[in-house]
């Protein structure tokens with residue numbers, strides 16, 4: 001018996017800011033910065049949006065596609081994020097109430113930099129396979145911020161994705177999953193700090209590339225597959241360059257990677273990144289398609305998934321609600337001042 | 352707003368749960384304990400009824416002088432929305448340009464932050480509307 005995806009939903013806010021606009025404020029050639037990162041724009045949450053609202057939107061989108069799904073059959077909700085609105089008070093409790101899955105269920109928030117959402121997918125897989133409950137809801141969502149003027153400011157964006165995981169009514173089976181984890185201090189944020197710190201160039205080779213490549217090779221071995229066996233490949237996308245380079249290193253083509261590479265249009269959605277990419281793939285996939293997915297979270301670790309789309313994908317209503325493509329294309333550009341106001345980078349008077 | 356009051360209103364604020372009178376069938380949102388038409392005859396007959404979350408803008412205004420929780424968003428659209436079920440609600444319409452809002456525009460429910468009790472306080476969430484897509 002396999003576990004897999006029962007439904008999926010993604011959410012991207014409609015506000016965007018261009019690298020050029022950010023660079024102009026800090027005396028940097030933002031356009032060149034954007035080209036270097038392979039990011040054309042990044043998404044920005046509205047002033048009334050946060051990880052909880054985006055998680056609810058993504059979870060509701062997943063439920064809307066699969067009307068056969070009774071939220072009361074969801075026995076666990078885990079929300080993975082590094083930007084939970086509360087330090088203490090789980091985002092998952094509010095999501096549970098907002099999709100009417102509460103109260104007979106378990107909930108918790110996860111944190112593992114950019115891979116907290118895939119960690120939630122793995123937990124819900126294990127718990128549904130052990131029959132602790134019928135379905136689990138795994139969410140990855142972030143409204144991450146880079147320090148003003150820092151390189152991260154050009155990529156840190158906002159987005160969310162939700163996957164209902166179970167054993168019946170699968171739209172895609174997760175045939176294999178494997179992780180690779182080490183203690184690597186490439187990126188961190190201490191309690192109480194508004195912005196994260198990172199190890200600059202150290203974030204590349206010993207961090208992202210080592211973990212993604214190691215995890216991908218373990219996944220190939222366990223699945224007994226090669227790159228050409230897959231229709232789609234998606235990797236964590238902190239920028240538009242790393243996933244393309246790692247994909248090429250592993251033997252994937254641009255064509256396999258194109259659909260899931262949303263980072264070019266919306267930036268790095270952190271815990272949401274690989275999951276919104278997966279949503280974009282499921283929006284257009286056909287039964288029988290195979291998907292290779294390897295996420296990455298600083299700190300550091302990778303979660304890999306070998307996924308096969310089933311006939312069930314045609315049983316759900318993929319047209320209910322908005323597609324990832326339509327959300328990516330529905331944009332309103334902000335100037336830096338409005339962006340700074342929305343992201344609360346402007347200090348206001350108390351009260 | 353006091354935490355207990357907001358907490359009690361979670362089902363209606365998150366999920367548009369209203370009430371239906373078992374005597375005359377009238378829908379109310381926010382939910383009522385007693386039907387204003389039937390009074391005592393509705394006692395014990397009031398049911399929970401969740402609205403589908405789809406409606407149409409029947410009137411709107413642009414808010415330039417906003418209350419504190421909405422100050423970041425001004426100017427913004429406040430609309431009276433007639434729900435599919437026939438009753439009317441007043442709420443902010445988000446994700447719409449001020450020039451694009453129109454009477455007759457179909458809208459759908461969205462989940463957003465409604466406000467917070469300062470930087471250290473509780474955050475309130477609930478419904479707003481956005482153009483239906």
Ligand SMILES: [Zn+2]
Nearest residue numbers: 372375386389
């Ligand atoms: Zn009545």
